[in-house]
Amino acid sequence: IPSAGIGPESHYLGHLDALKPALTVGENLRFWRKVWGGTGDIDDGLDAVGIAGLADLPVSTLSAGQKRRVALARLLVAPRRPAEQLRQVGRGGSRPPGCSGGLSRGGGCHVVHHR
Numbered sequence: 001i002p003s004a005g006i007g008p009e010s011h012y013l014g015h016l017d018a019l020k021p022a023l024t025v026g027e028n029l030r031f032w033r034k035v036w037g038g039t040g041d042i043d044d045g046l047d048a049v050g051i052a053g054l055a056d057l058p059v060s061t062l063s064a065g066q067k068r069r070v071a072l073a074r075l076l077v078a079p080r081r082p083a084e085q086l087r088q089v090g091r092g093g094s095r096p097p098g099c100s101g102g103l104s105r106g107g108g109c110h111v112v113h114h115r
Contacts, residue, residue: 017071019059025070026055029077038078045073 019028029042046052049069059067 013071013075017067018074019067019070021060022058024056024058025051025062028059028070029055029074032074033078036078040077040079042073042077045076046070048076049073 018032020031023031025046026042029045032038033040033042042055043052046055046069049072051066051069051073054062054066054070059070062070
């Protein structure tokens with residue numbers, strides 16, 4: 001949306017996670033990777049958002065926070081646009097997870113949350 005100042009490098013992740021609860025994490029990510037024509041590695045995507053090793057678990061067993069991280073991993077394994085800004089900063093960094101790569105190149109990261 002150029003008139004709103006939103007560039008082609010932007011991503012939108014709404015409040016719904018778009019995950020099928022009966023499928024495993026890996027099956028969900030493989031589905032979206034195929035739909036969007038992605039080439040990213042699922043294990044690398046899960047590792048980048050801090051949930052490595054969960055690929056074989058059914059989504060129905062995950063916490064809300066873990067489901068949100070799977071949704072973020074989807075943008076890494078099957079990006080509709082480049083997703084470098086979603087790469088995770090090491091734990092204990094000053095920025096929230098997922099706000100590193102793009103920032104170092106002059107990009108931005110908007111994080112909205114509630115308690």
